[in-house]
Amino acid sequence: MAQSIPFGARSTADQVLAGIDLTRRRMVVTGCHRGTGLEMMKALAANGAHVIGLARTLEDARAACHAAGAASTPIACDLADFASIDAAADSICGLPGPLDAVITTAEHADLPVLTRRDGIEIQLIAEYIGHFALVNRLADRVRGNGGRIVIASNDVNMNHLPTESVSLDDLDGRHVHEPLVPYGRAGSPNAIYAKELARRLAPRGVSVNAWGPPSVRGAKLNGGWAQIRAQRLFYPFARLFMKSAGQRAATAALLAASPLVAGISGEYWSNCRITRGNPRLADEVLAKRLWDTSEQIVAAIGAANVSRAAPGCDPRRLAMHPSCVDDGELRQAMDLCTWRVLE
Numbered sequence: 001m002a003q004s005i006p007f008g009a010r011s012t013a014d015q016v017l018a019g020i021d022l023t024r025r026r027m028v029v030t031g032c033h034r035g036t037g038l039e040m041m042k043a044l045a046a047n048g049a050h051v052i053g054l055a056r057t058l059e060d061a062r063a064a065c066h067a068a069g070a071a072s073t074p075i076a077c078d079l080a081d082f083a084s085i086d087a088a089a090d091s092i093c094g095l096p097g098p099l100d101a102v103i104t105t106a107e108h109a110d111l112p113v114l115t116r117r118d119g120i121e122i123q124l125i126a127e128y129i130g131h132f133a134l135v136n137r138l139a140d141r142v143r144g145n146g147g148r149i150v151i152a153s154n155d156v157n158m159n160h161l162p163t164e165s166v167s168l169d170d171l172d173g174r175h176v177h178e179p180l181v182p183y184g185r186a187g188s189p190n191a192i193y194a195k196e197l198a199r200r201l202a203p204r205g206v207s208v209n210a211w212g213p214p215s216v217r218g219a220k221l222n223g224g225w226a227q228i229r230a231q232r233l234f235y236p237f238a239r240l241f242m243k244s245a246g247q248r249a250a251t252a253a254l255l256a257a258s259p260l261v262a263g264i265s266g267e268y269w270s271n272c273r274i275t276r277g278n279p280r281l282a283d284e285v286l287a288k289r290l291w292d293t294s295e296q297i298v299a300a301i302g303a304a305n306v307s308r309a310a311p312g313c314d315p316r317r318l319a320m321h322p323s324c325v326d327d328g329e330l331r332q333a334m335d336l337c338t339w340r341v342l343e
Helices: 012-019 033-046 058-068 082-093 122-141 181-204 225-241 252-259 284-307 327-336
Strands: 026-030 051-056 071-075 101-103 148-152 207-211 266-268
Touching: 012 252, 026 033, 026 122, 033 051, 033 058, 051 058, 058 071, 071 082, 082 122, 101 122, 101 252, 122 148, 122 181, 122 327, 148 181, 148 252, 181 207, 181 284, 207 252, 225 252, 252 266, 266 284
Parallel strands: 026 051, 026 101, 051 071, 101 148, 148 207, 207 266
Antiparallel strands: none
């Protein structure tokens, strides 16, 4: 099926969706306020979909919905803030009807200095843990027998899956910080997570695929500090040949709504094609261990929140914000589900 897809590296989201009627389809798009997410939202809405647009602030989400120029629902969701994730998931689950697709995007910022939230490097939370928590909350609402989940990852075709352990001692990035490195580290687990989610949702007929948005900041984040610095110097020239936001959104648009990929699940895609990435993407043991790792982290944060909740609060609706967990409890949770599964 994938061999007959007439789209490629220079295709846009609008081209991929041309002629596809998405009337009465309900789709969630994260990071809808800029770049790939905004182009994705506009393309889906232009074809009749009702898009639930998630952005870090409600103002940003509303602005994106206005730009889409069609029926849409703005919801605030800061993927580095578990209270915001919890509230957004509650809002989406409170809307009538199933979801036809959930699409995550990976527009990220190159932070000039190390940025932490509650002791953890913020990019790791926003690009992986936050998406893991949100997508798992919404998975049951995705329509069976045809629903789709599309998860953004970084480029895992070559060197992005780590060959060394991701140390718990460097979750806050204190040992060394380069703006590009946390995104590469955070994006790698997403493709593995998508593989395991595809396996778990297969009985319901829900397709799950990972997609690698062509980076607007270069590739191969694991090439060493000297290479990264060289790439940053070269970037002003390289950007002349980089893709537009509409071109970067094409692969996700294809996976979210095109009949050409119906029934395909558990794959990693780039440039509207299935890409045979790092062999570890097919490691089921690794995928299951990473799932358990992530699930226990989220559960531990939630349990600590419950223990600190004011009397009378409903524990099922409590936010899971890391600020409710002291350093010892968080480290204990991390130790129970070490990131060394990525060795």
